[in-house]
Amino acid sequence: MKPLILLFKALLLWPIRLIARLLAVLEWIGRAVLGAVALGVGVAVVVALLFAWHAAPPAAPVLPSRFVLALTLDAPLTETPSLETPLPLWDDPQPIHFGTLLTTLDNAAEDPRVAAVALDLSRFPGASYAQLAELRDALGRLRQAGKPVFAFADRYDQKSYFLASVADTVTLDPEGFVLLPGLALEPTYFKAALDRVGITVYAFRAGRYKSFVEPFTRTSMSESEKARQPTSCSACGARFATRSLRHASAR
DSSP: OHHHHHHHHHHHHHHHHHHHHHHHHHHHHHHHHHHHHHHHHHHHHHHHHHHHHHHSOOOOOOOOSSEEEEEEOOSOEESSOOOOOSSOSSOOOOOEEHHHHHHHHHHHHHOTTEEEEEEEOTTOOOOOHHHHHHHHHHHHHHHHTTOOEEEEESOBOHHHHHHHTTSSEEEEOTTOOBOOOOOEEOOBOOHHHHHHTTOOOOOOOOSTTOOTTHHHHOSSOOHHHHHHSOOBOTTTOOBOEEOOBHHHHHO
16 A cells, blocks of 8 residues: 555656746746846947947037147048947057048138147158148148148158158157158069060050050060150159169069
């Protein structure tokens, strides 16, 4: 009789214990899901607050009646407005919109509060010569409006010095240097190298000044290509030099 009672208790308690364990597992899963949801909601709120704080427009500065416009060119110049990163992962400066920069300089030329312009080129990453010529012209308009321009840098390379040359005063750090290799066009010709390995290039030209294939069919620049190249800079009057790299093509 006793074994039957024990068997009956086991058969009766087993489903109850199984249900209790299932309820405990479901409770644990529910708590984990609720915790994950609460954590996700908290992270989303923090990220949203950071986005809103970073995207909030800064308060407009109160400008005095007379001030010097400090222009620090420490980022690349871009022709199209770039999207600002809401949460930057590093401290790299945002690209400078070239059109906005020119507009700022033209507005400064007409603003009576601007006494002068301080041009900081210490970390200037460079730009195309077309952009430099436009920017140099804008700085020249500032000088014509009676606003002196002061340029300074730790060192000058060719492009930064070209931009600084329009200023009234150019200042260099006592331990700095100026690197001016000059403006030159140095095309490379491959015909001699191709002849050494037995390669012949057959090119068809349509027009006198079509020089795209010349590096593969010649060892030096043609007279028509020389006539097509500029000989001086329209902005500063610097003379250009043209050299053919024959030694590079022969190696």
